[in-house]
Amino acid sequence: MLSVSNNFLRLGVLSALAGMSLGVWMGANEDFTxxxxxxxINLLGFASMMLFGLFYRVFPSAARGWLPLAHFTLSVxxxxxxxxxxxxxxxxxxxxxxxxxxxxxxxxxSMLLFTLIVFLATTRGSERVxx
Numbered sequence: 001m002l003s004v005s006n007n008f009l010r011l012g013v014l015s016a017l018a019g020m021s022l023g024v025w026m027g028a029n030e031d032f033t034x035x036x037x038x039x040x041i042n043l044l045g046f047a048s049m050m051l052f053g054l055f056y057r058v059f060p061s062a063a064r065g066w067l068p069l070a071h072f073t074l075s076v077x078x079x080x081x082x083x084x085x086x087x088x089x090x091x092x093x094x095x096x097x098x099x100x101x102x103x104x105x106x107x108x109x110s111m112l113l114f115t116l117i118v119f120l121a122t123t124r125g126s127e128r129v130x131x
Contacts, residue, residue, distance in 0.1 A: 004063045004072050008053030011076065015045025037087050044079055044107065052114065062121035071113040078106030 019041035026032050052075065056063040081103035085096045094100075 004068045005053045005056035008049045012046050012050035012053055015041055015049060019046055034087060034090055036090060040086060059121040062117050067113055067117055071110050074106045074110035078103045078110060
């Protein structure tokens, strides 16, 4: 069974590892061309996914239904498409510009869904648990 919370948390720490590794590589090579990709991996991958996972952990009833699954799917697909296409953009190889734009739309839509989920969970007296 898909645990939205656990999967967001797992992807969050994997993103932190990837973002930190890219940062170390950039520093070791003194080439900071991909600094924006590094920042996006850390913000969208680590920070956002960890916060999503923690929210679903605190409000477990918010993780039920199709909305959180749609949120998870759009977040992950958008992230996985954005990172390589953004990398190619900064390497002056914008081969997949339509995919980059599509991934940005996916990520904004996933945040809109998450906004709706948060408002629903925090206004309807959703069950809240201590972490």
